[in-house]
Amino acid sequence: MNIHPVPFAGLRSFGLTVFLWATVQAVLAQTDNAERRLKMAMQYIQQQDYPKAKAELRPLTDSRTGGIAPYAHYYHALADFNQKRFSESRAMLRQLLERYPDWKKRDDAYYLLGAAHFENGQYEEGIEELSRIGDQTLRADINSLESYYFSQITDLNRLKVMQKEFPNNRNLALALIDMIQRTSTSTADLELSDRLTNRFGVPNTPRPASTATPSTATTVIKPEKNRNKGYYNVAVMFPFRIGEINPNEPARSNQYALDLYNGMKLAKAKLQSEGITVNLFAYDVDNDLSKMTALMENPGFLQNDLLIGPLYAEPNRLATEFAHQNNIVLVNPISTSSELVANQPLAFLAAPSxxxxxxxxxxxxxxxxxxxxxxxxxxxxxxxxxxxxxxxxxxxxxxxxxxxxxxxxxxxxxxxxxxxxxxxxxxxxxxxxxxxxxxxxxxxxxxxxxxxxxxxxxxxxxxxxxxxxxxxxxxxxYPEYVDTQRPETRAFEEQYLEQRNIIPSTYAYQGYDMLLFFGRALARSRGQLTNRSQLKTSPENGYLLSGYDYSAGNENQVVPIVKFDGNRFVLANN
Structure with missing residues (x-):
């Protein structure tokens, strides 16, 4: 008999699983009065009349009611939970577990107890209770429960402390990855996200809203290409070299990679303002084939809708093969080599070759x-x-x-x-x-x-x-030409300076434009970006550089040529 509550939209209350009356006939038949009360209480719960339900159940929690008593405890706790009386619900469940340690449905009690802890922000206690569950048929419900509540945590440090305490909890790791990618620019956080992503994959659902039904998947599954899931995962494979960064040395060998990525983060915010949700996942991929191989072997990596990088030839070769085999577009952000996209229909150069x-x-x-x-x-x-x-x-x-x-x-x-x-x-x-x-x-x-x-x-x-x-x-x-007089450019520079405390470099502009262009293309194709015919020529529309044109091939055909007009440089080949 499955009596555990099933999470539904928002998880703010619990639905009652269909009670299989025939399976507990022997239990209920102990006394006519107990049977009548329990049956009546269940009807009240179905009608969401919880005070009346508890009035019927309270006498049944006495040990003299025999086999009915643990069920009375459980449904009384469920009624308390639905009334948002979470402390009372936990107290009743603990009484149940103390009085009836051998109850065959104790896993359902642990599940409800974990949810009651989560509702009060007692996440560590909730995780502990859920970890006691031995019934693997509840695994999907546990994943839904944890994924929802962890997504409600807004304190990054709290998530990091929890993940350190429960290092093997995948749902917690995915919530931390998501928050880092959405909110943090710290290099230490980026390194942590990279390590967790390599181990646990990437979140395969967007951060649940208050009305979202959390996924119950227990394994990483590639989203169907024909499904408009409403968000797009982008893998950024750059030589971040997080372990080598010294904050006391302003001149860093990998500064260009950080600038590219920081530009992308501003583009992500711009896309969000246009109703396009992009999840950025940063991977520290240097000139090391083993790192690229490890990524390709990670099932979660398949969930990406767009790959950007790597920047070195051999890892890029592996990534290009992976993209071709899995029908994912790959963008080379700064290379000018035509060889990288020759006979590769899904590989593109963001810069003109x-x-x-x-x-x-x-x-x-x-x-x-x-x-x-x-x-x-x-x-x-x-x-x-x-x-x-x-x-x-x-x-x-x-x-x-x-x-x-x-x-x-x-x-x-x-x-x-x-x-x-x-x-x-x-x-x-x-x-x-x-x-x-x-x-x-x-x-x-x-x-x-x-x-x-x-x-x-x-x-x-x-x-x-x-x-x-x-x-x-x-x-x-001048492929890197930026018209500094345009309002879009001035707005970008002000925003970048405010967030990064430095003037944006050419790479920051490139990162911004690249994600903006390909993010819009992903949205137009609903994640089914599979050929260059879907990449519309866009010389304007808020881009900081001179735009993109893939009408004649997978190399960007926009090559700005400028001249000085006495005040500033202007395009000469409009």
């Missing part, structure tokens, strides 16, 4: 001059030479000839170009911020007035005076 930068810049350069000649200069890094080569190949494809294609360092005197052999345009790609000003001075000295296109990394915007950029035909390829 070097190939896209070359193609889009060549298309822009053709609008500057009819002369199909170009000079290309590049710096010492591999990225510089790769982009320069891609640019040269694209020019040659459309019939351009090269006046010069040369690697340059700090000494630009090796450049042979003069007024007599000037090209239709000049392209400089370098990571050396001193090279841009030097090239402009050299061209001025040699009276070469060809349009100049450079990468933004050829200049130091903090040190170079604005006069450096006043040349009319100077254009900068």
């Amino acid at each position: 070097l190939n896209q930068q070359a193609v889009k810049t060549v298309a822009f350069a053709r609008t500057l001059s009819t002369l199909k000649k170009a000079a290309i200069y590049y710096g010492n890094s591999r990225k510089d030479s790769t982009l320069a080569t891609l640019y040269q190949n694209e020019l040659k494809r459309i019939g351009f000839t090269m006046v010069e294609f040369r690697k340059v360092g700090n000494d630009l005197e090796s450049i042979r170009m003069t007024e007599m052999n000037k090209p239709g345009h000049i392209f400089l790609v370098t990571s050396d911020e001193n090279t841009g000003p030097k090239l402009l001075r050299l061209l001025a000295q040699r009276k070469v007035d060809s349009p100049v296109i450079t990468t933004a990394t050829a200049f130091n915007f903090d040190k170079n005076p604005l006069s450096v950029f006043t040349r009319n035909d100077l254009y900068l390829v």
Whole structure:
């Protein structure tokens, strides 16, 4: 006979399981009077007339009523519970357990006793009572009960203390993970969340509201793709290197990862204001295959609707395979390598690849001059030479000839170009911020007035005076361009400064835009984001950078090219 109460919406009262009268006929038949009273009491409970029910049950709690007495205790406690008389309910249950230690339904008493403790905020005592239950058929109800009440705790420190006291309680761990991800920016909390997630998985339901029916699942189950569950789980796999963080050292090797993540947290709040609930789950994944492998083997990891990262090649390769096998979109947040998304329909680059930068810049350069000649200069890094080569190949494809294609360092005197052999345009790609000003001075000295296109990394915007950029035909390829005059940008900067106490970096902007864009895409597809046709081009709509375009491939095709208009940098390739 199952007499334990079944949790329902809000768990603020308990429903009565259908009483299987035939199974207790022998017990009830002991006396006609006891049978009548118990039967009447149960009818009153079903009618929610608890005072009358207790009036019938109270005499039956006397030990002389034999086998009926423990049931009378239990239903009297249940009536007290439904009247929110939780202390009285606990007292009656303890009397029941003391008087009838061998009662075959004592697990139901432990269950109700645990709930009565939870209602009074006595969570530790409630967990202890529930841990005494041996009947595994009650496991689903226990999970529902704990998940609901733990979700009502608003004190993060209280949850952490409880989790430390009950380290094997999965429902408690999931509640703590959820609260950390929603409310905390502490690196220590992030590390704790990471450890707990690796062990217990991620919460597979949103935080229950007062009218939500908690899940009774006892194992981690991947949400069905065709179910609009109303929230989306996003795994962020960055090299947070929590154990290496020293608060006394402002220059951290992983600062970019923290900035990306902090930008995402602001985007999460923005999405919430649009009615889109995103749960962020941070995983500390460095250049370590074992960590990525452990994640993929964790059943809870399957519940993610979107993967962001990892940032290193080998862990990223494993994550990409995992995403493909499980039909989950993966986003590479800062990489510019086309190879990461080649033949991978579910992998995307948030930044424009070097190939896209070359193609889009060549298309822009053709609008500057009819002369199909170009000079290309590049710096010492591999990225510089790769982009320069891609640019040269694209020019040659459309019939351009090269006046010069040369690697340059700090000494630009090796450049042979003069007024007599000037090209239709000049392209400089370098990571050396001193090279841009030097090239402009050299061209001025040699009276070469060809349009100049450079990468933004050829200049130091903090040190170079604005006069450096006043040349009319100077254009900068600037994927990280942010229009600081836009209201959205100013609002973001103020909010970020208020919360983080530092000015946002480029990575913070990137993290914000990325989650905002893909979070909206998840909402439009109701979590069934499975191909790039679902990623609408969005150049505006509150983004801080220049937007996203996946209309022609899985690499972002938006490549901002800017020029100085006398007051600020503005887009030149609208």
